[in-house]
Amino acid sequence: MEAGSAFQRYLDGALETLGIEADETERMVMAGVWELYRPGLEALRDADLDEVEPELHANLSQAPPR
Amino acid sequence: MSALDLPLREQAAQIDTGELDPGELLDSCLARIEERNPDLNAVVATFPDESRRMLAEAPKGPLYGVPVLIKDEWPLPWRAETVGAASVPGVHLEPGESGPYRTLRDAGAVIAGVANMHELGSSSTGNASVYGPTHNPWNLERCPGGSSSGPAAAVAGGLVAGAVGADGLGSIRYPAAYCGLTGIKPTFGRSAMEGHHIPNTVTIVSGPLCRDAADCRLLASVLFGEELRSGEAGALRIGVVRDPYWVDCTEPVREACETALEALRGAVGGEVIEVELPDQELIVPAAVLIAQSEEAGRLTPANLNALSPELGVINRGVLKLRGIVPGTLTARAFAARTRIRRGLAELFDQVDTLAWPTIPGVAPPLLEPNMELPSGTTSSDAACARQGVLANLTGIPGISVPVGLDDGLPIGLQLLGPWGSDARLLDAAEALERATDREFVELRPAALA
Numbered sequence: 001m002e003a004g005s006a007f008q009r010y011l012d013g014a015l016e017t018l019g020i021e022a023d024e025t026e027r028m029v030m031a032g033v034w035e036l037y038r039p040g041l042e043a044l045r046d047a048d049l050d051e052v053e054p055e056l057h058a059n060l061s062q063a064p065p066r
Numbered sequence: 067m068s069a070l071d072l073p074l075r076e077q078a079a080q081i082d083t084g085e086l087d088p089g090e091l092l093d094s095c096l097a098r099i100e101e102r103n104p105d106l107n108a109v110v111a112t113f114p115d116e117s118r119r120m121l122a123e124a125p126k127g128p129l130y131g132v133p134v135l136i137k138d139e140w141p142l143p144w145r146a147e148t149v150g151a152a153s154v155p156g157v158h159l160e161p162g163e164s165g166p167y168r169t170l171r172d173a174g175a176v177i178a179g180v181a182n183m184h185e186l187g188s189s190s191t192g193n194a195s196v197y198g199p200t201h202n203p204w205n206l207e208r209c210p211g212g213s214s215s216g217p218a219a220a221v222a223g224g225l226v227a228g229a230v231g232a233d234g235l236g237s238i239r240y241p242a243a244y245c246g247l248t249g250i251k252p253t254f255g256r257s258a259m260e261g262h263h264i265p266n267t268v269t270i271v272s273g274p275l276c277r278d279a280a281d282c283r284l285l286a287s288v289l290f291g292e293e294l295r296s297g298e299a300g301a302l303r304i305g306v307v308r309d310p311y312w313v314d315c316t317e318p319v320r321e322a323c324e325t326a327l328e329a330l331r332g333a334v335g336g337e338v339i340e341v342e343l344p345d346q347e348l349i350v351p352a353a354v355l356i357a358q359s360e361e362a363g364r365l366t367p368a369n370l371n372a373l374s375p376e377l378g379v380i381n382r383g384v385l386k387l388r389g390i391v392p393g394t395l396t397a398r399a400f401a402a403r404t405r406i407r408r409g410l411a412e413l414f415d416q417v418d419t420l421a422w423p424t425i426p427g428v429a430p431p432l433l434e435p436n437m438e439l440p441s442g443t444t445s446s447d448a449a450c451a452r453q454g455v456l457a458n459l460t461g462i463p464g465i466s467v468p469v470g471l472d473d474g475l476p477i478g479l480q481l482l483g484p485w486g487s488d489a490r491l492l493d494a495a496e497a498l499e500r501a502t503d504r505e506f507v508e509l510r511p512a513a514l515a
Contacts, residue, residue, distance in 0.1 A: 010390075011390070014390035015386070015390065018367050018389065018390065019367040019371075020367045020370050020371065020386055020389055020390070021370075021371050022383070022386050025379050025383070026379060026382050026383040026386055027383070028383070029379060029380055029382070029383025029384065029387075030383045030384075030386060030387040032383075033383065033384055033387055034387065036445065036448055037350070037351060037354060037448075040347065040348070040350050040351035040354075041351050041355075041395060043347045043348060043351065044348055044351045044352060044355070044395060044398050044399060044402060045395065045398070047345070047348055047398065047402060049398055049401040049402060049405065052401045052402075052404050052405050053404075054401075054404065055403075055404040055407065055408075058268075058403075058404070058407075059255075060254035060255060060268050060460070060461030061253055061254050061255035061256060061461060061485060061486070062461075062485050062486070063407070063411040063414070063484060063485045064404070064407045064408050064411055066408070066411060066412075
């Protein structure tokens with residue numbers, strides 16, 4: 001989740017671990033997109049969501065049951 | 067004026083009374099595509115024999131004999147969709163009877179061609195596709211919006227009066243706004259979606275792009291399989307969330323939307339209420355992560371390593387990034403969605419609709435799709451996503467209505483309503499059109515005037 005070189009290490013490790021090949025340009029795109037969305041992803045990581053009761057069988061066509 | 071320039075509903079009405087010959091209308095539609103499409107690249111396939119066969123076999127439905135286009139996101143019995151890409155990872159696309167095709171056919175419509183789209187539906191710009199970029203009829207050097215780039219450019223360019231698009235993270239509303247059209251993202255699950263290459267989607271819906279709300283109502287009714295009856299909008303409690311949805315827009319966009327909103331309020335009564343969204347900072351990441359998770363099962367290392375070199379480098383990078391996103395983040399996105407949906411349901415006890423600019427700036431250049439906003443220079447994709455993805459995350463409907471011009475390029479105001487309020491949103495959009503004397507829905511790109 002960290003920016004810069006930490007993300008680069010995560011990226012390199014994840015790609016290698018999963019066996020996904022990526023050239024330099026693709027890696028630059030990945031880093032750029034991650035950086036663009038990083039603040040939101042960090043907010044999601046840090047949000048207190050522990051008490052959220054699951055919406056079972058969520059029906060997106062309707063308001064959630066209350 | 068050509069009959070092609072009539073509204074969709076007027077074409078249908080004139081065919082019904084015998085004033086207009088549907089065969090001649092189809093011929094003039096195909097001729098216009100041939101004439102104008104080289105500049106727009108809005109249409110990627112025509113099939114005159116199949117179109118004429120549809121007309122010959124068409125039932126006398128609400129769109130009998132009316133030519134329309136369908137986005138390259140659904141199969142037709144004679145053509146597999148391409149999703150604007152050389153290939154879709156892990157998916158074998160085949161011809162077939164998709165839901166939107168079936169509903170159009172059963173309504174008597176004639177599919178005159180397939181409309182271009184942004185590659186894999188992955189951008190709000192429309193500047194990349196295996197068929198090449200689509201061009202905005204208002205300025206050919208500008209983005210038409212995406213991912214329903216072709217449907218929007220085709221309707222704005224006068225090739226047809228209505229087209230079917232799809233909206234997964236704003237993909238109908240952004241191009242509607244960029245091209246000066248009305249486009250509705252229906253409540254999730256109400257419009258036909260069978261045959262889509264992501265059958266498990268919880269974010270994508272089919273929907274219409276037309277010149278005004280009445281045409282959208284007609285085409286949406288066909289896609290819904292039920293009539294969306296018109297009514298009076300009535301006094302509206304209009305919720306506005308100032309920051310960032312209004313604050314971080316260009317001044318012309320903010321002023322045009324403020325003027326339109328005040329006109330709407332003045333016309334129907336009611337009030338404008340400042341409100342806050344639940345978990346506002348989580349909306350974009352949650353929507354993006356949930357949308358990307360719908361295809362994630364196919365993003366195996368084998369499929370990712372076999373991506374077509376013809377696929378754009380941005381999509382190759384994004385797809386591979388999706389392959390390594392931590393699963394805990396996606397799980398948290400679903401938890402955030404739950405809380406946001408519950409908070410939104412409570413908010414809709416206080417207001418009838420939410421309103422903010424569909425797009426924070428007008429259509430950016432095709433070659434450099436950035437926006438200059440008060441917060442700084444930003445990619446138009448990120449700027450648009452902020453304005454648009456709430457509807458996809460939560461399932462609520464949203465509509466974009468043209469409300470102004472800046473530097474000759476259209477501006478759109480977005481109205482969002484509670485689940486199932488599609489007809490009421492269309493009522494509000496029509497009230498807004500009347501309140502502005504239909505000034506902006508009647509505007510046409512200068513090159514076509």
